[in-house]
Amino acid sequence: MNPEDFRHFGHTVVDWIADYRATVESRPVLARTPPGAIRAALPPSPPDQGEPFAAILADLDRILLPGITHWQSPNFFAFFPSNTSGPSILAELLSAGLGVQGMLWATSPACTELETHVLDWLAHMLALPDAFLSSTDGGGVIQDTASSAALCALLAARERTTGGASNEHGLAACPPLVAYASSQAHSSIEKAVKIAGLGRTHLRLVPADAAFALRPDALLELIQADRAAGLQPFFLAATVGTTSSNAMDPVAALGPIARDHGLWLHVDAAMSGTAALCPEFRHFFAGLDFADSFNFNPHKWMFTNFDCSCFWVRSRAALIAALSILPEYLRNAATASGAVIDYRDWQIPLGRRFRALKLWFVIRHYGVEGLRREVRRHVALAQEFAAWVRDDPRFELAAPVPLNLVCFRHRAGDAANQTILDRLNASGDLYLTHTRLDGKLTLRMCIGQASTERRHVANAWRRFQQEADALV
Numbered sequence: 009m010n011p012e013d014f015r016h017f018g019h020t021v022v023d024w025i026a027d028y029r030a031t032v033e034s035r036p037v038l039a040r041t042p043p044g045a046i047r048a049a050l051p052p053s054p055p056d057q058g059e060p061f062a063a064i065l066a067d068l069d070r071i072l073l074p075g076i077t078h079w080q081s082p083n084f085f086a087f088f089p090s091n092t093s094g095p096s097i098l099a100e101l102l103s104a105g106l107g108v109q110g111m112l113w114a115t116s117p118a119c120t121e122l123e124t125h126v127l128d129w130l131a132h133m134l135a136l137p138d139a140f141l142s143s144t145d146g147g148g149v150i151q152d153t154a155s156s157a158a159l160c161a162l163l164a165a166r167e168r169t170t171g172g173a174s175n176e177h178g179l180a181a182c183p184p185l186v187a188y189a190s191s192q193a194h195s196s197i198e199k200a201v202k203i204a205g206l207g208r209t210h211l212r213l214v215p216a217d218a219a220f221a222l223r224p225d226a227l228l229e230l231i232q233a234d235r236a237a238g239l240q241p242f243f244l245a246a247t248v249g250t251t252s253s254n255a256m257d258p259v260a261a262l263g264p265i266a267r268d269h270g271l272w273l274h275v276d277a278a279m280s281g282t283a284a285l286c287p288e289f290r291h292f293f294a295g296l297d298f299a300d301s302f303n304f305n306p307h308k309w310m311f312t313n314f315d316c317s318c319f320w321v322r323s324r325a326a327l328i329a330a331l332s333i334l335p336e337y338l339r340n341a342a343t344a345s346g347a348v349i350d351y352r353d354w355q356i357p358l359g360r361r362f363r364a365l366k367l368w369f370v371i372r373h374y375g376v377e378g379l380r381r382e383v384r385r386h387v388a389l390a391q392e393f394a395a396w397v398r399d400d401p402r403f404e405l406a407a408p409v410p411l412n413l414v415c416f417r418h419r420a421g422d423a424a425n426q427t428i429l430d431r432l433n434a435s436g437d438l439y440l441t442h443t444r445l446d447g448k449l450t451l452r453m454c455i456g457q458a459s460t461e462r463r464h465v466a467n468a469w470r471r472f473q474q475e476a477d478a479l480v
């Protein structure tokens with residue numbers, strides 16, 4: 009594709025995206041294609057000769073769009089948001105245009121230095137402890153996902169606890185390591201334990217309290233029992249805003265336990281971390297001074313395209329010791345000088361995209377106040393929705409509503425809630441998902457799309473009421 013064709017079709021693509029974003033509201037949110045329908049519409053083999061760009065783009069509309077679930081719809085209330093914004097999309101395009109691979113400082117100094125700088129900005133924006141700033145022994149890095157961040161934290165913790173023996177001689181040379189997380193923790197913690205080869209029987213899922221938050225007393229009991237059995241407790245994952253119900257683990261109470269028993273404390277705030285932009289929500293993050301690592305996903309609730317997961321550590325040495333390798337072909341003067349950061353040593357893969365660019369665009373476009381305004385808007389909408397639920401005797405709230413997720417259910421039981429869920433999702437008017445709390449099927453209404461306005465939330469509530477009316 010020559011530069012003139014690129015310019016021409018580039019304009020077409022930007023127009024396509026602008027039109028899509030302007031009209032996405034009118035599309036059924038959840039894709040309705042049955043399994044295999046998209047593949048059946050695709051040719052069995054690739055073309056021998058290149059095809060016109062216009063034909064490829066036309067097939068995006070014709071073949072693929074029917075199989076798209078519209079995550080950017082203002083009526084998307086499922087799982088968690090994966091919200092985007094104009095500046096983020098354009099920065100992603102620029103990142104693709106630059107095509108930088110930022111594995112080393114030397115492979116593109118701007119890629120590394122902007123990342124370090126933006127993560128320092130964000131540490132200030134979220135009022136994180138100073139120990140996470142790049143000017144200290146700690147620092148931040150952009151990972152692809154919260155799952156990778158949790159794995160990196162676990163590996164750094166293992167490195168610290170075993171004094172490097174796990175890396176050098178393997179796990180067989182170390183006392184059996186035990187990790188702890190709430191029974192409500194995200195599945196990525198269990199996955200990290202699995203990948204690290206610790207064995208699932210060495211993960212303790214600590215019971216939660218009535219508000220689904222990890223119980224410090226139960227944690228302490230488990231640690232003491234494991235110690236007495238000759239095991240080595242080494243890692244605790246606390247969650248600020250669990251995926252299932254947005255429960256807030258009490259980091260301030262867990263921190264001293266982790267410290268006293270030598271556990272690495274990782275705080276996973278994948279979605280809710282964005283709320284720390286607002287001073288009035290920072291009480292949920294009290295105790296972060298005890299954290300060895302912290303993670304949140306701008307690709308969930310901070311208007312930044314997937315993927316972008318920000319991860320900070322108090323000790324970069326432990327992380328780097330766990331992950332660093334230096335083959336001859338990567339040696340260079342800047343690395344040898346020790347004056348630069350090589351982010352390949354802070355993550356699992358070697359290669360890395362220029363992700364800081366979209367964060368920089370988003371932060372500059374909105375400004376800190378602009379981002380706060382959006383977070384407050386979403387939280388206010390969720391609180392208003394929760395009040396409607398509370399006022400309708402047919403429904404009940406199933407968990408506290410600290411921020412932007414409302415967990416609720418019809419009082420008639422699981423079958424009624426399943427019917428409501430299925431009918432609403434089939435209608436295309438909105439998309440929501442469920443969880444199970446106290447053994448009961450629970451509807452989750454998660455509000456966080458950039459384009460979601462009060463009228464979308466009010467309409468969603470009207471639809472819930474209609475479906476409740478239609479129950480026999």
Ligand SMILES: *Cc1c(COP(=O)(O)O)cnc(C)c1O
Pocket residue numbers: 088152153154155156194196247249250251276277278279305317
């Ligand atoms: C969404 C979520 C994750 C997983 O996020 P990925 O970035 O997709 O790995 C982990 N923890 C919590 C609390 C989440 O909400």
